[in-house]
Amino acid sequence: MSTVGVIVEYNPLHYGHVYHFRQSLNLTGADTCVAVMSGHFLQRGEPALAGKWARAEMALRMGADLVIELPVAYSSQPAEWFAFGACALLDATGVVDSLCFGSESGELGWLLPLARVLADEPEAFRAQVKAGMAKGMNYPAAYSAAAASLARDLGGRGAAAFADVAPEALGQPNNTLGLHYLIALERLGSSIAPYTVARRAAGYHQADVTDAQIASATAIRRLLFEQGDLAAAQAYLPPYTYDVLQREWAAGRGPQRWSRYTPQLLHQLVSRTADELAELAEVTEGLQHRLKGALPRLGDGPLDFERLLAALKTKRYTRTKLQRMLTRILLGHSKSALSAHNLREGVSYIRVLGFTERGRALLKRMKTTAKLPVVTKVTKESFPFLDMDIRATSAYALGFDKPASEDLLRDYYQSPIIISSERYERS
Structure with missing residues (x-):
């Protein structure tokens, strides 16, 4: 029995994801699928539209066989650490033979x-x-430009794989993330074989709907x-996604967005000194002073998240960078806890x-195959990154309409979601 791994957020799961899932099975010939899925806070530094168990249910009802959590330590990181954490988890299962990811290019000839x-x-x-970066470029742009220059240099030495690679291809988000998946597999010395599927019908950040059925998660949100x-997005969502979201909304657990967490975030900003903020992850290059200076500039209107973000935004800092920083501030994640050394050690469960x-x-x-302990129930056994996820669940629940104590401590109460095979949507 062969198994393909996919790395996902499903925010929310839509028909484009169904296409990728089916293509992953067809391309690799896999019998089963393991999905590594971000928890409550996502790679672009924002709360998930619906909680992790709701999105895990969507994945299982689509046809994924096992959903494991990418800890928040990695899920709200730049591409390098997001990819490393996810690939390390797939490798640690000992059952995953291949990884299939979406990309704009749809081929590995130049990425590998x-x-x-x-x-190295x-x-x-x-x-x-x-x-x-010294010229004012943000890190993603500087990284892509340097990688494109390296590709051109390799092409100039006769490396045929780079002959037709346009420099802007490295700036496309799924190509960039795919490149980091491949780098992570190399650094891990993993035997997992990589595959890629070209994105279809809608781009990653495409905010407009241009297809009758497939829209990006950005457009759907x-x-x-x-x-x-x-109902406005029903045409772009599989029935099970729609059902799960409808249930979550009815229970007051969504749709979650940054505006639901503004009071908690502002509390962190006003109650910490600039020096205390500087100790938190992603607060770099003196941003603690910009954070403190932004508060008086918010004016007399409602203290909403978008106004705070606008007060912080500069050409050097992308919206995603700032959102990741604000996520770490909201959750109280220190630089020391998320040091490169700790992240490089990988997840321990x-x-x-x-x-x-x-x-x-x-x-x-x-x-018999897993390199790490498999956790199906949270007990007194403690792992640093798992403790962070438990606290992230509590912070996430504070954004619900009427959070209950069980919502705050759900990691202790919630058993894994189990879906019977009759509900698979496999082809």
């Missing part, structure tokens, strides 16, 4: 050789990234927030969010 070079980060490459009605009957068989195999 570039990843092999970048896995040549000194000249690091210097070029620093030079780009825009429909939901602008029209305030789940595998947290199961849900499984099917096929997934149960995978879990049984993992008793």
